Amino acid sequence: MSTSETFSFRIADRLAGVDSSPVRDLLEVVSKEGVISFAGGVPDPDYFEVEDVRAAYAWVFENQPQRALQYASSEGEPELREQAARRISRDLPTTADQIQVTTGSQEGLFVVAQALVNPGDTILVERPTYLAAVQAFDLNGAHMVGVPTDEHGVLPDELERLIGEHHPKFVYLIPSFQNPAGICMSMERRRAVADVLLRTGTALVEDDPYGELAYAGDPMPPIASLPGMSAQTILLNSVSKIIAPGVRVGWMRSEGPIQFTLTVAKQAIGLQSPVPDQLAVARYLETADVEAHLQRVRPVYAERARAMHAELERVLPAGAQITRPDGGMFLWVRLGHGIDTTRLLQIAVEEGVAFVPGTSFYAHDPDESTMRLSFVTHGPDVIREGVDRLRRAIGRYLSERD
Amino acid sequence: MSTSETFSFRIADRLAGVDSSPVRDLLEVVSKEGVISFAGGVPDPDYFEVEDVRAAYAWVFENQPQRALQYASSEGEPELREQAARRISRDLPTTADQIQVTTGSQEGLFVVAQALVNPGDTILVERPTYLAAVQAFDLNGAHMVGVPTDEHGVLPDELERLIGEHHPKFVYLIPSFQNPAGICMSMERRRAVADVLLRTGTALVEDDPYGELAYAGDPMPPIASLPGMSAQTILLNSVSKIIAPGVRVGWMRSEGPIQFTLTVAKQAIGLQSPVPDQLAVARYLETADVEAHLQRVRPVYAERARAMHAELERVLPAGAQITRPDGGMFLWVRLGHGIDTTRLLQIAVEEGVAFVPGTSFYAHDPDESTMRLSFVTHGPDVIREGVDRLRRAIGRYLSERD
Numbered sequence: 001m002s003t004s005e006t007f008s009f010r011i012a013d014r015l016a017g018v019d020s021s022p023v024r025d026l027l028e029v030v031s032k033e034g035v036i037s038f039a040g041g042v043p044d045p046d047y048f049e050v051e052d053v054r055a056a057y058a059w060v061f062e063n064q065p066q067r068a069l070q071y072a073s074s075e076g077e078p079e080l081r082e083q084a085a086r087r088i089s090r091d092l093p094t095t096a097d098q099i100q101v102t103t104g105s106q107e108g109l110f111v112v113a114q115a116l117v118n119p120g121d122t123i124l125v126e127r128p129t130y131l132a133a134v135q136a137f138d139l140n141g142a143h144m145v146g147v148p149t150d151e152h153g154v155l156p157d158e159l160e161r162l163i164g165e166h167h168p169k170f171v172y173l174i175p176s177f178q179n180p181a182g183i184c185m186s187m188e189r190r191r192a193v194a195d196v197l198l199r200t201g202t203a204l205v206e207d208d209p210y211g212e213l214a215y216a217g218d219p220m221p222p223i224a225s226l227p228g229m230s231a232q233t234i235l236l237n238s239v240s241k242i243i244a245p246g247v248r249v250g251w252m253r254s255e256g257p258i259q260f261t262l263t264v265a266k267q268a269i270g271l272q273s274p275v276p277d278q279l280a281v282a283r284y285l286e287t288a289d290v291e292a293h294l295q296r297v298r299p300v301y302a303e304r305a306r307a308m309h310a311e312l313e314r315v316l317p318a319g320a321q322i323t324r325p326d327g328g329m330f331l332w333v334r335l336g337h338g339i340d341t342t343r344l345l346q347i348a349v350e351e352g353v354a355f356v357p358g359t360s361f362y363a364h365d366p367d368e369s370t371m372r373l374s375f376v377t378h379g380p381d382v383i384r385e386g387v388d389r390l391r392r393a394i395g396r397y398l399s400e401r402d
Numbered sequence: 403m404s405t406s407e408t409f410s411f412r413i414a415d416r417l418a419g420v421d422s423s424p425v426r427d428l429l430e431v432v433s434k435e436g437v438i439s440f441a442g443g444v445p446d447p448d449y450f451e452v453e454d455v456r457a458a459y460a461w462v463f464e465n466q467p468q469r470a471l472q473y474a475s476s477e478g479e480p481e482l483r484e485q486a487a488r489r490i491s492r493d494l495p496t497t498a499d500q501i502q503v504t505t506g507s508q509e510g511l512f513v514v515a516q517a518l519v520n521p522g523d524t525i526l527v528e529r530p531t532y533l534a535a536v537q538a539f540d541l542n543g544a545h546m547v548g549v550p551t552d553e554h555g556v557l558p559d560e561l562e563r564l565i566g567e568h569h570p571k572f573v574y575l576i577p578s579f580q581n582p583a584g585i586c587m588s589m590e591r592r593r594a595v596a597d598v599l600l601r602t603g604t605a606l607v608e609d610d611p612y613g614e615l616a617y618a619g620d621p622m623p624p625i626a627s628l629p630g631m632s633a634q635t636i637l638l639n640s641v642s643k644i645i646a647p648g649v650r651v652g653w654m655r656s657e658g659p660i661q662f663t664l665t666v667a668k669q670a671i672g673l674q675s676p677v678p679d680q681l682a683v684a685r686y687l688e689t690a691d692v693e694a695h696l697q698r699v700r701p702v703y704a705e706r707a708r709a710m711h712a713e714l715e716r717v718l719p720a721g722a723q724i725t726r727p728d729g730g731m732f733l734w735v736r737l738g739h740g741i742d743t744t745r746l747l748q749i750a751v752e753e754g755v756a757f758v759p760g761t762s763f764y765a766h767d768p769d770e771s772t773m774r775l776s777f778v779t780h781g782p783d784v785i786r787e788g789v790d791r792l793r794r795a796i797g798r799y800l801s802e803r804d
Contacts, residue, residue: 275650
């Protein structure tokens with residue numbers, strides 16, 4: 001017997017205990033409080049190509065309104081799959097029918113996990129790795145093991161050793177300007193990693209949202225494009241970083257029977273992606289100058305990355321390690337000194353600045369003195385002010401502790 | 403050791419065996435072959451309010467372009483949650499913060515399953531029930547048990563007996579113009595079902611996409627609005643049937659701690675729904691005359707329902723049972739005579755007509771002589787031609803069998 005006042009849903013074990021997340025609560029208030037947030041990977045909206053996107057949506061509703069409003073296929077709209085294939089084909093020959101559209105990359109990660117992960121399966125991930133991927137894999141019952149990394153990405157020897165030890169369902173990598181560390185895997189390292197994966201017959205899930213945000217030199221080809229790798233890789237892309245995140249348009253490339261499995265999973269999870277956004281993004285990719293947009297954004301973000309790095313070097317305690325990204329959106333700090341960044345965040349928010357504590361980015365054995373900072377949202381002046389607030393927060397943290 | 407030619411992904415057990423679906427293959431070709439399809443629940447695009455929707459999207463990109471393109475919250479855009487709450491409040495007082503936006507109802511069903519279902523949990527469903535819900539629950543490890551129904555919906559005594567026997571995690575019902583059977587639960591039956599759920603303390607997942615497509619009389623209030631039920635119900639709605647399905651905008655209403663669990667699941671599955679569609683739908687619901695649209699559509703679909711029912715009565719073998727829906731999109735046929743509609747479909751497609759065989763809509767022990775037909779896509783003349791083709795297909799089936 002139960003009354004409406006006392007009813008409690010019996011939630012699934014996979015989500016037990018998620019009701020308390022102090023970090024989530026803190027980060028939820030930052031936008032309302034005049035806090036300078038380096039927490040989200042939030043692009044500067046002043047650099048969205050508003051006119052081009054508006055024109056793309058207008059074209060869709062002018063030319064194909066009924067189609068935009070009707071049910072469509074789970075695989076995705078043909079024009080969008082065509083544009084996605086065309087972009088990937090710059091590095092790896094790809095046909096439209098090898099593309100599965102997703103409602104952003106996050107859905108793609110969840111689709112992959114549904115399609116591949118049995119409860120208890122091991123997945124190898126970078127150490128640290130993207131927290132929302134960890135969450136998607138975790139909810140599907142995966143056991144994650146972190147592969148040690150250096151400034152060029154995962155260590156091939158460690159990768160091979162851990163593959164031998166764990167026989168993982170797949171390896172999940174973000175080779176270009178990794179979230180959270182900002183690291184870009186060198187070509188040599190990509191080849192060495194591909195070699196390990198090929199020799200051991202290990203599947204790769206390659207997440208490449210940031211590849212085109214390369215500030216110095218050309219974007220690196222994905223590991224999927226190295227000889228022999230395409231058939232054993234699921235490659236994920238999205239337009240969040242080359243157009244805008246709000247439209248939630250992503251895709252994944254795969255070959256062979258796995259394509260159908262991915263489509264069935266996608267269908268069960270979300271039937272199909274919204275049609276207006278798919279058609280508008282396809283139109284945009286066909287008619288707008290994506291390269292010109294990227295050339296406009298890259299130097300802006302590069303300047304911000306430099307500014308944040310320089311400021312952090314100036315104010316952080318001696319011994320702190322700071323990555324120096326040549327692309328992407330994130331910079332990774334290891335403060336050391338026994339500082340717990342989850343506790344630091346509370347003081348930081350009081351001082352008016354926010355970041356993401358590093359612990360969430362570890363599959364296990366987190367380094368509690370790490371933090372992720374995004375440098376793309378604010379201009380150099382705001383970055384300087386935010387880092388100065390961070391300096392004050394660290395000072396308070398250390399003096400309150402002592 | 404593996405080469406690219408021989409690599410096979412090891413897919414998850416939950417998706418093992420999905421690679422062969424003859425029905426899916428058949429239904430995929432129907433649109434290309436001049437076949438009259440009664441298979442999908444595909445609204446007639448001639449009745450989309452194209453101008454109003456276009457104006458809503460144009461307004462969004464005119465007034466809030468940067469916001470439409472930026473990251474946003476997992477819960478959904480405030481204006482849309484407000485509009486959703488306003489609509490539900492006609493029957494059940496609801497605030498915007500009780501609304502979780504989803505990318506269509508299918509994502510809502512998957513979110514609910516992630517949040518509530520442990521592998522091996524039992525869910526009670528109507529017999530027959532919506533096949534895509536079965537798929538979403540099944541992929542999350544649920545064991546489904548069908549509750550017998552009559553022309554007023556599930557039988558309360560059977561429901562109570564099966565709750566006692568199985569202690570289900572929740573009961574999943576589509577009370578209004580159910581997919582696939584087209585049945586609308588009477589008020590008396592709704593009260594009796596609520597009484598059972600309250601007495602046994604059983605959670606309800608109430609799916610209500612069709613409620614406003616009531617052709618005779620006012621839409622029925624959801625079971626969630628009956629005394630005591632709101633706190634133990636998750637109520638799902640979408641705009642697929644009141645605006646258009648292509649925009650993939652849905653929402654669910656819940657109360658208490660379960661809301662946060664649903665949001666965390668939604669975040670892991672898809673981060674957030676696309677912003678342009680959310681803002682455009684909110685604008686549409688605020689400014690367009692939804693009731694006028696429904697008054698335009700209802701008599702059109704009512705006429706089609708009558709036409710299909712009359713034609714089927716005329717041509718089907720004696721003893722066939724046909725539901726007579728007063729709303730929604732679907733009509734359900736039990737042919738009897740030992741006819742297997744999965745085999746019939748093959749002949750039907752050759753004759754130029756398609757439907758969905760009924761077996762997919764059963765959790766267990768399917769009645770193989772059943773089929774679902776949608777009456778909303780085509781006008782009465784095409785319906786008559788399609789049913790005549792179905793008559794020929796059944797004739798061929800019976801003569802080939804004899």
